[in-house]
Amino acid sequence: MISRNYRSLISKNSIKRYYLSVASDYFPNEPLKPEIISETYPGPINESKLSELAKSFDHRAAYFVADYYKSIGNYIADVDGNKLLDTYCQISSIPLGYNNPELLKACSSKEMQVALANRPALACFPSNDYESILKDGILAAAPRGLDKVWTALSGSDANETAYKAAFMYKAAKKRGNSKFTKEELESVMDNKSPGAPAASILSFDKGFHGRLFGSLSTTRSKPIHKLDIPQFPWPRAPFPSLKYPLEQYSIENQKEEERCLELTEALIKEWPDSIAAIIVEPIQAEGGDNHASPYFYQGLRKLTKAYEILLIVDEVQTGVGASGKFWCHEHLFDPNDPPDIVTFSKKFQAAGFYYKLPELQPDQPFRQFNTWCGDPSKAIIAKTIYNEIIKKNLLHSTKKTGDYIFNNLETLFNGKFFQIVKNLRGKNRGTLIAFDFNTAKERDGFLLECRKNGVNIGGCGDTAVRLRPSLVFEKRHADILLNIVEESLSKLY
Ligand SMILES: O=C(O)CCC(=O)C(=O)O
Numbered sequence: 001m002i003s004r005n006y007r008s009l010i011s012k013n014s015i016k017r018y019y020l021s022v023a024s025d026y027f028p029n030e031p032l033k034p035e036i037i038s039e040t041y042p043g044p045i046n047e048s049k050l051s052e053l054a055k056s057f058d059h060r061a062a063y064f065v066a067d068y069y070k071s072i073g074n075y076i077a078d079v080d081g082n083k084l085l086d087t088y089c090q091i092s093s094i095p096l097g098y099n100n101p102e103l104l105k106a107c108s109s110k111e112m113q114v115a116l117a118n119r120p121a122l123a124c125f126p127s128n129d130y131e132s133i134l135k136d137g138i139l140a141a142a143p144r145g146l147d148k149v150w151t152a153l154s155g156s157d158a159n160e161t162a163y164k165a166a167f168m169y170k171a172a173k174k175r176g177n178s179k180f181t182k183e184e185l186e187s188v189m190d191n192k193s194p195g196a197p198a199a200s201i202l203s204f205d206k207g208f209h210g211r212l213f214g215s216l217s218t219t220r221s222k223p224i225h226k227l228d229i230p231q232f233p234w235p236r237a238p239f240p241s242l243k244y245p246l247e248q249y250s251i252e253n254q255k256e257e258e259r260c261l262e263l264t265e266a267l268i269k270e271w272p273d274s275i276a277a278i279i280v281e282p283i284q285a286e287g288g289d290n291h292a293s294p295y296f297y298q299g300l301r302k303l304t305k306a307y308e309i310l311l312i313v314d315e316v317q318t319g320v321g322a323s324g325k326f327w328c329h330e331h332l333f334d335p336n337d338p339p340d341i342v343t344f345s346k347k348f349q350a351a352g353f354y355y356k357l358p359e360l361q362p363d364q365p366f367r368q369f370n371t372w373c374g375d376p377s378k379a380i381i382a383k384t385i386y387n388e389i390i391k392k393n394l395l396h397s398t399k400k401t402g403d404y405i406f407n408n409l410e411t412l413f414n415g416k417f418f419q420i421v422k423n424l425r426g427k428n429r430g431t432l433i434a435f436d437f438n439t440a441k442e443r444d445g446f447l448l449e450c451r452k453n454g455v456n457i458g459g460c461g462d463t464a465v466r467l468r469p470s471l472v473f474e475k476r477h478a479d480i481l482l483n484i485v486e487e488s489l490s491k492l493y
């Protein structure tokens with residue numbers, strides 16, 4: 001069992017060379033290529049299943065109806081028997097391929113059965129093995145410098161609980177050793193100050209941090225997510241809009257990052273209410289796969305320290321290996337000056353936030369609380385995912401696959417498609433790669449053409465295509481992807 005922090009283990013495992021494909025090892029029966037067998041795409045069974053589903057469930061966001069019994073490794077099956085190479089992976093949340101045997105084994109363990117059949121109210125009745133499940137999984141993977149965790153239910157919940165921790169921390173600092181006042185205790189029941197203070201969380205334009213009430217107020221990617229829902233009047237700062245290729249625009253891009261840092265500082269100075277925390281993604285994913293450099297992130301870290309604001313890094317989408325490092329912010333931050341809080345979900349299947357300062361645990365129990373406070377069954381899955389990533393050296397292979405995809409896309413897009421596809425990004429960020437079309441319509445047409453040709457790809461932002469394959473996506477899968485990208489572009493243009 002692996003329980004030590006992953007860094008020492010990575011260097012040890014790097015000595016081993018995985019000449020054999022990890023994917024073939026896990027999935028001896030994985031298809032060798034996509035199989036589109038329906039005469040039309042989407043196929044007829046898909047259409048009839050969707051209209052059945054529509055009677056009781058809003059089906060309108062469905063790309064297709066999947067068959068998870070038949071999905072295997074990097075291939076997702078649909079109800080018509082088609083098998084698509086999946087580079088979207090349930091919006092970036094399948095870490096080890098479909099029906100991974102180690103995850104299936106974990107699911108049939110006694111530990112899992114007990115966790116599922118007796119879901120505990122963790123904060124009141126923690127299970128006798130929760131501490132060791134965390135220690136051998138979620139905590140073993142903790143980002144450098146952050147050794148505590150609070151578990152949550154989803155990415156939105158991870159961010160919201162982090163915000164609450166930040167607000168209570170700030171209020172406790174202000175209050176010092178004093179107790180809650182009578183006025184605070186009474187006013188809070190009317191949702192009024194001083195019990196419910198006018199404190200805020202600063203987020204960035206195009207950022208996505210979830211859809212619950214608090215998290216939605218910090219989400220700024222698309223109006224459709226927010227319309228008609230009351231929002232907190234919190235500050236929004238500009239996020240750098242970088243020009244590509246980066247090497248060509250280094251001076252302009254640095255100026256752009258300086259501009260955004262200056263405007264963020266101005267907002268901090270001018271904002272009438274106290275800013276408890278700033279939240280930022282290492283790559284803004286839903287908002288369009290927008291990147292910024294270490295200069296920007298380290299500048300933010302300096303600002304948050306200077307103004308005594310907590311820095312939350314939202315790794316819900318970017319964490320757990322896809323960037324070629326376990327946490328994407330490790331590419332961007334000074335290792336000796338990490339963020340205060342890092343949130344996670346998606347590829348870890350479990351959700352929550354890591355932190356360092358003991359005071360981020362509120363001064364009393366039942367303040368950061370709900371019935372479940374996480375889920376041991378999900379923490380067991382996270383432990384298995386973590387151990388497999390380390391054992392199979394998947395950070396290294398993800399980096400290698402990502403570099404291979406990036407270099408080949410660069411050649412392809414610099415060739416005959418240079419006016420169609422632009423802004424290839426994600427160099428040295430593992431498989432977190434994206435590119436833009438000129439319009440949303442062109443992008444959507446490309447995504448559909450790729451599915452018709454056997455590759456499931458996702459979009460983000462207004463015009464971007466993003467790659468989000470699993471961590472067992474290898475060179476031979478990449479070759480199929482690259483061929484189908486080229487074939488789809490050639491058919492369309
Ligand atoms: O749209 C959503 O609610 C979340 C999905 C997400 O994280 C994404 O699209 O990147």
Ligand SMILES: NCCCC(=O)O
Nearest residue numbers: 061091286458459460
């Ligand atoms: N944020 C939306 C994710 C679903 C999709 O467009 O694929």
